Amino acid sequence: MSVAELLEDKQICICAGAGGVGKTTVAAAIAVGMAERGLKVAVLTIDPARRLANSLGLPELGNQEARVELDAPGELWAMMLDPKRTFDEIVEKHAPDAKTRDAVLSNRIYQELSTAVAGSQEYMAMEKLHELHQEGRYDLLVLDTPPTRNALDFLDAPDRLARFIDSRSLQFFLAPSRTGLKIFSRGTGLLFSVLKRLTGVDLLQDLSDFFASFGSMAEGFRERAKAVKKLLGDERTTFLLVTSPAQEAIEEAAFFRAKLDEAKMPFGAVIVNRMHTEAGEEIEPGLEELVGDELAAKVRANFEDFRALAIRDRANVAELAAGGGGRPPIAVPYLDEDVHDLDGLKLVNEHLFAA
């Protein structure tokens, strides 16, 4: 099955997988391939390492989509999501008044939350995805998911943000002068004094202020988190799992696949990137006559090394296919050239879009 068939009638394609397997490359290649098939495509990345910009031949990407020069019937747009900028924009858009907006934006808890906290980046990627989908300017959105320790962080992001928002119940607890504390048990009162001792009163004050001002926007966040989750599970969305053929990556892909099913997210296919392809091949006869005994011996030894890797790759992929059920994985061979430009992406597409 080719990626073109997989993406028929889809509006959102999410490329997920462990770090270092070529997610960004695959996402960019798919976007190029679909633009060549006449669609207006936007590819989003969150990776600040300029991978996507590099491979599309753009010097920089910003928080707005940029058109990529491509000789194709469709259009290709790309953007690098700036999570902090996106978070700020959401606050600006949804704050009830200027005072609240400024209070949130200048709060130190907010500033750290919007830049440093695990989960908020993933969540912002999905907020942006949701926003672009709502606007409906593109036929297809391709998302290169953030590099996470664990691919699942991405799926959990809406829930985690919702949980965080729910922790605004802290504000009652953190502002003991108000009625809040009275309703807590003595144990909680003790807890408060312990916390105060540990963290210093400033931190608690900042948290309290943060939740007090952020509170009015909590409902909106929670609602959008719900909408985002729904969008991810929609039939117009598909998840492509990108993996390398190495044992560990394959295991992670299988695990992620199971989690997708569990979360009722629509699985498209596994893409195995950088397969060694010599598994079924044989050393050509007459090598010695051709290049001499000495060089032939080296060529033979080298080939056996490559073939051993190819046999391993094939076994790993077969195991994944057997375990996952359904569609066979789509394999992209280990290409000779390091893929980092449009021409490289087109080479990848010869395999992704093979009939």
Added chain:
Amino acid sequence: MSSLFDKRLVFVTGKGGVGKTTVALALGLAAARRGLRTVVCEVAHQERVSRILGREGVGYEETEIGENLSAMSLDQQHTLEEWVTYQLPSRTLASLLYKNRIFQHLTAAAPGMKELVTIGKIWELAQLHRKTADARPYDFVIVDSPATGHGLGMLRAPRTFGDIARVGPIRAQADKIHDFIVSGKTGVVGVALPEEMPVNEMLEYREALAKEMELDLDVVVANGVYPERFSQAEADALAADGEGPAVKAALTQHRRRLQHAEQLERLDGLPLATLPFLFSPEFHLDEIELLSHELEEQLP
């Protein structure tokens, strides 16, 4: 220039999939051979070390995996519980605290708190006087850092948290840990593959490390570098004479090796160690042993 083995704490960092665990273990074996009591500490709770060694999960306990060498796998929940226990006079109180929903909310909400607690545990491992009861001190602590998607992650956590908590015991601890990280007793080893984008990323990481932490990479390990198997003359002869699968594989090998060499040049000027690509379908202790010798010879 002081040796990497003079450090007490070394962070092995890099993007996902570049071989951080491999390098951390290889470094651990090399240190242990020198007689340093060494621990390799995973922080992403992935049990990669165990997987490579083909054994049951090492878990949160410090587990001996060889002479002078231990391993452990930190997870945030355990670390947090342990941390709270140290902070408080009684175990009951600690348990009351970390089981409390509000406390859980707080640790989720306070930015950098979990990272701080994790790095706090790592710092504790590297102290001569351990807080953990009956724990023996280590000479050399190696951290297999989580993949740094963004910025400096854990290394910056004490400062991040210090910026938020202006006063109080946590602030004091955060400062102490930060001071240790920048004291010269802590080293940073960057791991990269010899390819265009991973090298870009390593160079960017180095810049960020200098800017935000005023630290430099002690060594960059280029991992998975193709060995030279064919001379240019041999490659030319092969290209002229053959087109079968074996010749093709030889030419591929040669081409990739040249590309790798080109990428290594971009790291010129940095303290560099290169580890060869191993054509082993499986990756276990024997392979790591081999790499650890390669690494040891090249380390500053």
